[in-house]
Amino acid sequence: MAFSINTNSGAMAALQSLKVTTEGLGTVQNRINTGLNVSSTKDDSATYAIAQALRGDLGGLKAVSSSLSRAKSVTDVAVAGAEQITDVVNEMKVLARKASDTGQTDEALTVFNNDFKALRDQITTIINSSEFNGTNLLKTGGGEVSALQSLGSSASSGSYTPDSLKVENLELDLGTAAASTGPGTGTLGKTSEIATAADAAKMVDTLNTFGTGLATKVSSLGSAARKIDAQISFTSRLSDTVEAGIGNLVDADLAKESAKLQALQVKQQLGVQALSIANQAPQTITSLFR
Numbered sequence: 001m002a003f004s005i006n007t008n009s010g011a012m013a014a015l016q017s018l019k020v021t022t023e024g025l026g027t028v029q030n031r032i033n034t035g036l037n038v039s040s041t042k043d044d045s046a047t048y049a050i051a052q053a054l055r056g057d058l059g060g061l062k063a064v065s066s067s068l069s070r071a072k073s074v075t076d077v078a079v080a081g082a083e084q085i086t087d088v089v090n091e092m093k094v095l096a097r098k099a100s101d102t103g104q105t106d107e108a109l110t111v112f113n114n115d116f117k118a119l120r121d122q123i124t125t126i127i128n129s130s131e132f133n134g135t136n137l138l139k140t141g142g143g144e145v146s147a148l149q150s151l152g153s154s155a156s157s158g159s160y161t162p163d164s165l166k167v168e169n170l171e172l173d174l175g176t177a178a179a180s181t182g183p184g185t186g187t188l189g190k191t192s193e194i195a196t197a198a199d200a201a202k203m204v205d206t207l208n209t210f211g212t213g214l215a216t217k218v219s220s221l222g223s224a225a226r227k228i229d230a231q232i233s234f235t236s237r238l239s240d241t242v243e244a245g246i247g248n249l250v251d252a253d254l255a256k257e258s259a260k261l262q263a264l265q266v267k268q269q270l271g272v273q274a275l276s277i278a279n280q281a282p283q284t285i286t287s288l289f290r
Contacts (some may be wrong), residue, residue: 071228082218092119
C-alpha cells in the first residue's frame with residue numbers, strides 16, 4: 001500500500017461506513033418517532049399505496065357509521081311513538097267495549113266518551129312529537145330515512161350510486177272523518193266519538209281494523225330498526241378489522257427498533273473512532289523526513 005497525503009483510502013472507507021450507519025440510525029429514529037415502519041412511499045411504495053387505500057376505506061366507514069347513527073336515532077324515536085300509539089289504541093278498545101253495553105247510563109257514556117276523546121287526541125300529540133332532526137316517520141309528509149349501509153355501489157353500470165337502506169314513512173295520521181258511521185272501515189278519525197252504545201259498537205270494529213294495520217306498520221318499523229342496529233354493529237367491527245390490517249402493514253415493532261437503535265449507536269461511535277484512526281495515518285509520513 002503506497003503512502004500518500006493526497007488520498008486516504010482508509011479514511012474514505014471509514015467515512016462511507018459511518019455514513020451508512022448514520023442513515024440507518026436516522027431511519028430507526030424516524031420509526032420510533034412515528035411508530036410506523038412505512039411512513040412514506042420512499043420506505044415501501046407497494047405497502048404504502050395499499051395502506052393509503054385502506055385509510056380511505058376507513059374514512060368511508062366512519063361516514064357510513066355516522067349516517068347509520070342518524071337513521072337509528074330517527075327510527076328509535078318513531079318506534080317509541082308507534083309503540084305508545086298501540087298502547088293507546090288498546091285503551092280505546094276497552095272504552096269502546098264498555099260503552100257498547102246498552103245497559104250503560106248516559107252519565108257513564110259521557111265519561112267513557114270524554115276519556116275516549118282524550119286518548120284519540122293523545123295519538124295526534126304522539127305523532128306530532130315523534131320527530132328527530134326534522135324527520136317524523138309517523139306523520140304524513142314528515143319525510144323518510146335514507147342512510148348509507150356500506151361502501152359499495154347499488155348500481156351495476158359502473159357509476160357510483162350509494163348503497164343505502166331506506167325506512168318509509170308510516171303515515172299514521174288520523175283521518176278527518178268521524179269513522180263511527182260504519183263498522184270495519186279501519187279509519188280512525190280526528191273527531192271519532194263513542195257518544196252512544198251504537199257508535200261504540202261500530203268503533204270496536206274500526207279500532208280492530210285500525211289496530212291490525214297499525215301492527216303491520218309497527219312490525220315493519222321494528223324490522224328496519226333491527227337492520228340498522230345490525231349494520232351499525234357490523235360497520236364497527238369492520239372498521240376495527242381494517243384499522244388492525246393497516247397496523248399490520250405499516251406499524252413498527254418498537255421493541256425491535258429499540259434494539260436496532262442501541263446497536264447502531266454503538267456502531268456509530270466505533271465508526272467515529274475508526275475515522276479518527278484513519279485520519280491519523282498520513283501523519284506517519286512525516287516521520288520519514290526526520
